[in-house]
Amino acid sequence: NIILSFLIDVFIFAIFFIILKVYDDGYKTILFNYLILFFWLLVSYIIGRYHQNKKDILENITNISLSTLNFFIYFSFTYVLFYKFLDFKNNYIYWDNFIFFIKYIITSFFIQFALIIFLKNKSKSLLKWEFVGSEDSFNRLVNLIDSNKIKINFAGSIDKLLVDSKKVKNVIIEKLSDSSLKHQEKIINLYFRGENILSIIDWSEIILQRIPFNFLSSGELLNLFANITRARSFQIRLKRVSDILLSLVILLFSMPLMLFFGIIIFLEDKGPILYFQNRVGKNGLKFKICKLRTMRVNAEKDGIQWSKRNDHRITNIGRFLRASRIDELPQLFSVLIGEMSLIGPRPERPEIDSNLKRIIPYYDLRYLVKPGLSGWAQVNFPYGSSIEDSKIKLTYDFFYIKNFSFWLDLFIFFRTIRLVTRREGAISIS
16 A cells, blocks of 8 residues: 555656656756655655544644655755756746645645545455354454454354355455365355455464464465575575665765764763674574664673663663664674674574573574564564563564565565654664
8 A cells, every 4th residue: 555655656746747847947957856756755654644544634634744844844955955056047947846846745645645545445344354263263363453443253153154145244264274075165155155265374464464373284384484495596685685785875874873872872871882792593593793782881780681661771872772773773784794684583682582482382483584673573563572572573573484575675674764763662672
């Protein structure tokens, strides 16, 4: 949906660009407009204009106002910055472009809002489900749902659904592959009747966007292995090249930032700027990561502990660094040498890792891929301060492993940018 919204904005811009013949003003003006468009798309995503809720009028107005305000500021700033280069004579072209973007923004708001209403209405059909299977599995599945919008009714048997033919239902089948021949025929009848039929794993993957390990069978485990095997050629090479290029670019722009905050870290308590930790990487191999120090010196003199909200061990500047994730930037060097990736499951400390392996089933599967600075678990479940939290985050890691691709990495990368710029929490387990 976000990609669709993004493409619609680009399409609207192209139409206006052609109709209003902005390209007649020369290549300098075209470059100027593309810079403005890039910023408009970026700020729209970060502020949340592509995530509007049609029922929350106040949220919509806030997102629209913030996007427009940022646009005006950036438009003026870019104009001043490129004033001599653009050579806008008598400011005519400037105001001409300004009016062009106002028309574009107004049109974009109306079309995007109509799109959101359409998508919300379309998604309503996936909010009510019928469950076929045991009551124990039904209760475990209900406990996974963190939204009060999704409703699951316990049907029990397929026969009950076949009798009720008043309306089409969405159906979750507990064990689709293990069904008897007679059972499978009834499932086929449901399909011919128009029902949307999914297994528990498929339903969790599509609706919850995570894969719960307590429903994993040997077949689903093999699928996890198979997907990584299929992706070992082109996708993994593309991921590695992207890691190197993006890490170099981010390091280039963030180096002054790291130096600045490094000085502040030292001035606050005269302690070391950097902090090194052992972590567990791909295939269970240990490696060291480097972070900007966010905790007091000797913070773990009483032993390793989970980080938590309002942790007294975190320094004043450390709270800001964690919320903005600036403390993670030195790990880009681990990405460059190949021990980590930009995107992947977050690597754990060996002491915590060994404990989690004893408690959580299939925990080792998260090390089928390289650990990352950010991951699917981090952009969906940012806080992790207990074993229960680790269990939930592992279900997101399984989703990432099963659906591993360059495009999913790219999506997580932009989700991470949005999370960081909005400072939506980042208490790491370290």
